[in-house]
Amino acid sequence: MSIIQHQELYSLLHQGVSEANKRGTSVLVSQVLPVDAVDPLSFYAAGSSLYENDRTFWADPENDTTIVGLGTLKSFQAKEDRFQMIEQKWKKFLEFSLVEGAPSRPGVGPVLLGGFSFDPGAPQTDNWSGFPAGGMVVPKLMLTKAGEDSWLTMNAIVKETDHPEELSDQLLDHLHHIHDIMPTEQATTVSRFSVEEVKPEQWKNTVRSAAANIREGKLEKVVLAREIKLRSEQPFSSSKTLMNLKDQQSDSYLFAFNYNDKCFIGASPERLVKRDGQQVYSTCLAGSIERGNNQQEDQELGSKLLNDNKNRIEHDLVVRMIRTAMEEECEFVQVPSTPELYKTPHIQHLFTPVVARARKGTSLLRMLERLHPTPALGGYPQHQAVKEIRQVEEMDRGWYAGPVGWIDYQDNGEFAVAIRSGLLKGQHASLFAGCGIVGDSNPDSEYEETKMKFKPMLAALGGNRYD
Numbered sequence: 001m002s003i004i005q006h007q008e009l010y011s012l013l014h015q016g017v018s019e020a021n022k023r024g025t026s027v028l029v030s031q032v033l034p035v036d037a038v039d040p041l042s043f044y045a046a047g048s049s050l051y052e053n054d055r056t057f058w059a060d061p062e063n064d065t066t067i068v069g070l071g072t073l074k075s076f077q078a079k080e081d082r083f084q085m086i087e088q089k090w091k092k093f094l095e096f097s098l099v100e101g102a103p104s105r106p107g108v109g110p111v112l113l114g115g116f117s118f119d120p121g122a123p124q125t126d127n128w129s130g131f132p133a134g135g136m137v138v139p140k141l142m143l144t145k146a147g148e149d150s151w152l153t154m155n156a157i158v159k160e161t162d163h164p165e166e167l168s169d170q171l172l173d174h175l176h177h178i179h180d181i182m183p184t185e186q187a188t189t190v191s192r193f194s195v196e197e198v199k200p201e202q203w204k205n206t207v208r209s210a211a212a213n214i215r216e217g218k219l220e221k222v223v224l225a226r227e228i229k230l231r232s233e234q235p236f237s238s239s240k241t242l243m244n245l246k247d248q249q250s251d252s253y254l255f256a257f258n259y260n261d262k263c264f265i266g267a268s269p270e271r272l273v274k275r276d277g278q279q280v281y282s283t284c285l286a287g288s289i290e291r292g293n294n295q296q297e298d299q300e301l302g303s304k305l306l307n308d309n310k311n312r313i314e315h316d317l318v319v320r321m322i323r324t325a326m327e328e329e330c331e332f333v334q335v336p337s338t339p340e341l342y343k344t345p346h347i348q349h350l351f352t353p354v355v356a357r358a359r360k361g362t363s364l365l366r367m368l369e370r371l372h373p374t375p376a377l378g379g380y381p382q383h384q385a386v387k388e389i390r391q392v393e394e395m396d397r398g399w400y401a402g403p404v405g406w407i408d409y410q411d412n413g414e415f416a417v418a419i420r421s422g423l424l425k426g427q428h429a430s431l432f433a434g435c436g437i438v439g440d441s442n443p444d445s446e447y448e449e450t451k452m453k454f455k456p457m458l459a460a461l462g463g464n465r466y467d
Contacts, residue, residue, distance in 0.1 A: 008033075009154060010168045012100050016158035023096055028074075028138075029156045030110045030409075032101035035143075038150050039182075040066045041246060043143045044256070045239040046182040050174055053263075056113040056139065057242060057256040058406055060414060061269075065107045065146055067406055069139030070178070073155045076112065079120050082134030083369040086112075090136075094409050106276055106412035108144045108151045112136040115257060115264075115404030115418060118373060118397040122390050127423065127430060128398030130260035136407075141175060193232035193429075193461065199394065200226070204443035206392050207435075213388070215439040221317055222379035222388045225434030226450055227395045236424040236461065238263040244460040251344055252456075253416035255404050264399050266421025267456055269344050272403050273371055274414040275364045280330050280356045285342065286318040286376040286436060287311030287350035290452050302341045302348055314436040315339055315350040317375040321382070322354055325370040330356035346455040364413050368403055376436065377401040377417055398423065400432040420456045431457050 009031045016029035040059065047055050047070040056069035074093060078085035090112055102109035114136030117128075142153040154171045158164075203226045210222050230236075238256050242265065245254050249267035256265040271283040289305040292298030305311055319335060326333045333356040342351035358367075378401075379385025389397075400423075405415030422431040433453035435446040 006168070006172065008100070009171065010164055012098060013156060013158060013164035013167050016098050016156070017160060017162055017164055019096070019098065020158050020162075021160035024160070025096060026157050026159045028093065028097035028110060029158050030097065030099045030102070031154045032099070032103070032109055033152050033154075035150050035152045037148070038143055038145070040068045040143055040145050041239070041243055042182045043070075043178065044068045044242065046178045047141075048239065049181055050177065053258045053261055055238075055256070055258050056137065057254065058113060059246070059254040061251045061253060063147065065144065065414070067107055067111065067113060068143045069111075069113050069137065070142070071140030071174075072137045073140045073157060074138040075135065076137070077132040077135045079133040082116060082120060083365045086134055086136055087363060087365040090407070093138075097409070099409065102153075103151065105146060106408055106410070107146065107406065108408070109153055110138060110155065110409040111142060111144075111153070111406055112138060112408075113257075113406045115399050116372070116402045117399050118377070118401040119386055119390060122396065124398070125396040127396050130262060131264070131398055135259070140171070141178070191232045191234035191462065193230045195458075196229040196231070198227045198229060200447065202394070204447055206394075207437055207441060207443040207446050210388065210392065210437045211439055211441045214437065219384045219388065220380045221314060221375055221436055221438050222385045223375075223377055223401075223434050223436050224389070224393055224446075225395065225397060225401065225432055228431050228454060230429040230431065230461065232427045232429070235426045236429050238265050238424060241265055241424070241460050244462075245456070248345060248459055249420075249456055252420065255416065255418065257399070257404065261425060263424045264418070264421065265424060266418055267460070268416045268419050268421065269342060269347075269349065270376070270417040270419060272374070272405075272415045272417050273364065273367045275358065275367070275412055277412070278358045280326070280358050280362075280367060282322050282326060282354040282371065284315065284318045284322050284339070284352040284354065284374075284376070285349050287315045287339075288347050288449065288452075291343065291346060291348055298348075302343075305348060305350060306339070306341065310438055310440055311350060313438055314375075315352070317380045319352050321375050321380060322371065325367075326354055326356045329362045329367055329370055330358050332357045344456070346459075347452055364407050364411055364415075368415055372403050373401065374417075377419070377434070379436070395432075397432065401434065420453065422457045422461070429461065
């Protein structure tokens with residue numbers, strides 16, 4: 001960082017102190033600087049030296065926006081009316097802010113990163129202790145990479161009694177330390193681990209019972225998830241896991257959120273909602289089948305999925321719900337009449353993109369509240385399905401299948417659905433996978449589908465087989 005940029009940070013912090021003194025309240029100061037190409041994964045890994053359990057990572061599959069946050073400047077948490085409460089607190093926090101150097105593109109400057117649990121009304125177990133029902137943070141240091149361009153955002157909350165020199169020195173010392181230890185190459189080798197099934201036959205019985213309820217007309221669809229537990233010879237590393245996910249699942253959203261001594265991490269193929277200016281995007285992703293061993297087999301499996309009645313019913317329920325939610329908040333909603341195939345390394349899905357234009361007064365978090373949970377993650381009708389899950393699913397989903405992502409100070413942002421994911425804690429990990437259950441669901445087939453959905457995280461953690 002040049003002497004001129006040092007002076008820019010000091011000058012802005014000094015301005016922040018003056019503003020805090022004038023207003024009698026603290027002020028957010030956010031300095032954005034363009035930087036030379038920095039590998040986000042190396043920045044995340046080096047950040048562990050100062051912020052071991054206080055890091056965030058987000059990357060979209062288009063390589064349009066990658067964000068790494070180090071440290072927590074400000075945390076926003078809520079359980080009741082969580083989307084509205086966090087939005088209100090965020091807007092109030094931004095009322096007194098000084099932002100300098102931010103380009104006119106999303107994801108740079110003050111940004112909130114985090115997520116929400118699947119069901120805030122479900123009992124929480126020790127497995128997810130520390131993770132709030134809704135939790136988003138403003139990092140102290142943040143790297144944003146967009147294509148070939150990179151920016152560093154340094155954030156501080158300034159009070160009238162603060163000394164700009166001390167604030168500036170602390171931020172720059174942390175930044176220089178991280179820069180100096182950033183690895184040029186990182187080892188992705190991982191330790192061996194064992195896999196423990198959690199009551200598989202009981203889960204199949206739950207699927208059998210749910211399918212019977214659907215045939216009786218109590219609801220149309222419910223998504224049931226299950227868990228497997230891993231134990232490793234060495235502590236699981238979120239940095240190594242992210243590197244493997246980047247190599248193996250480059251067509252997915254990558255995310256990592258640390259709370260206390262745990263890390264929720266994954267590679268999701270499913271966008272929930274994105275906002276860029278007035279444009280709003282969502283994705284209907286439901287119905288899945290494995291990939292083939294060769295091109296012909298892969299095409300045959302894809303054709304089978306496109307013409308499978310059970311999977312088309314599942315997919316159409318998702319399209320119906322997302323279209324309705326989008327029409328309530330947006331105009332010019334465009335939804336293709338038939339799905340396409342979306343292929344990831346282990347699975348192919350039925351996929352329908354949705355595009356719309358936000359109405360005046362529509363916010364990203366308001367859209368999030370409308371859309372979560374979609375029938376792809378909960379079921380249909382929404383409230384009955386979530387109630388059914390709460391009653392019969394013998395696991396704590398926590399943030400699994402909840403929305404994770406980011407929102408910037410201009411209300412741009414993006415959230416994905418946190419599937420293909422796991423919770424890391426030292427030498428232990430929990431992985432999660434679910435299936436949409438309808439009236440003709442077969443428990444054994446649904447069980448095999450979950451095994452297929454565990455594969456991305458197992459491979460990233462170092463396991464090549466799951467039989």
